[in-house]
Amino acid sequence: MALIVRDLTFAYPGGEPLYKAANLRIESGTVVGLTGPSGTGKSTLGALIAGDLRPRSGEILVDGLPLPRRGFRPVQLIHQHPEHAVNPRWRMRSVLGESHRPSPETLERVGIRREWLDRWPEELSGGELQRFCIARALRADTRYIVADEMTTMFDAITQAQIWHMLIDIVRDRELGLLVISHEQALLDRICDEQLPVDRLQNPHTLSPEKS
Numbered sequence: 001m002a003l004i005v006r007d008l009t010f011a012y013p014g015g016e017p018l019y020k021a022a023n024l025r026i027e028s029g030t031v032v033g034l035t036g037p038s039g040t041g042k043s044t045l046g047a048l049i050a051g052d053l054r055p056r057s058g059e060i061l062v063d064g065l066p067l068p069r070r071g072f073r074p075v076q077l078i079h080q081h082p083e084h085a086v087n088p089r090w091r092m093r094s095v096l097g098e099s100h101r102p103s104p105e106t107l108e109r110v111g112i113r114r115e116w117l118d119r120w121p122e123e124l125s126g127g128e129l130q131r132f133c134i135a136r137a138l139r140a141d142t143r144y145i146v147a148d149e150m151t152t153m154f155d156a157i158t159q160a161q162i163w164h165m166l167i168d169i170v171r172d173r174e175l176g177l178l179v180i181s182h183e184q185a186l187l188d189r190i191c192d193e194q195l196p197v198d199r200l201q202n203p204h205t206l207s208p209e210k211s
């Protein structure tokens with residue numbers, strides 16, 4: 001099982017192509033880091049893989065099937081700013097319910113306290129709010145997660161707790177995880193493999209397209 005990006009091209013309207021034929025493979029159960037300087041298209045690639053943007057050409061296969069255009073999203077994106085990813089007018093119970101109803105065990109594992117469910121987003125810290133975004137992304141049918149600078153805004157202890165929790169779940173559920181981060185020490189610690197975004201075009205480098 002793998003998420004496969006094949007010969008992907010994309011450009012924003014009026015902009016230069018960001019990738020000319022990008023290839024990438026994320027095996028389920030593995031943690032892959034996407035690296036590269038600012039502005040080279042890491043977040044855009046994450047959004048393409050999650051289905052938030054449409055490629056100009058090429059294909060994205062999720063466990064052998066094309067990425068669905070609507071409905072169920074097997075690839076979930078977690079952003080840097082959780083406060084922008086939740087509806088400020090909904091209590092946290094409804095924020096979660098928008099996607100699914102995580103079991104009490106999942107909530108406990110993600111580190112969400114029961115009493116937080118009745119709060120408004122503004123009544124939680126950024127780290128607490130990010131835990132909700134992670135729980136919301138962990139549907140039973142989720143297969144891959146893209147974490148785009150997911151913990152950049154938090155202190156070192158919160159960062160470590162969140163990564164520890166998510167990697168444990170990824171391994172247990174055999175999900176695939178794409179980590180976009182500028183923090184090399186973090187990537188070195190958690191990733192099975194690291195791919196520089198500017199080398200995805202070259203099939204002879206670090207992103208072997210095996211099939």
Ligand SMILES: Nc1ncnc2c1ncn2[C@@H]1O[C@H](COP(=O)(O)OP(=O)(O)OP(=O)(O)O)[C@@H](O)[C@H]1O
Pocket residue numbers: 012013015018036037038039040041042043044045
């Ligand atoms: N909505 C948009 N419309 C037009 N151009 C955009 C849009 N979003 C991003 N870009 C441009 O696309 C390029 C890639 O942006 P992207 O955010 O994917 O890079 P990145 O590698 O994730 O950068 P960073 O490490 O700073 O987050 C940049 O030049 C950016 O200005």
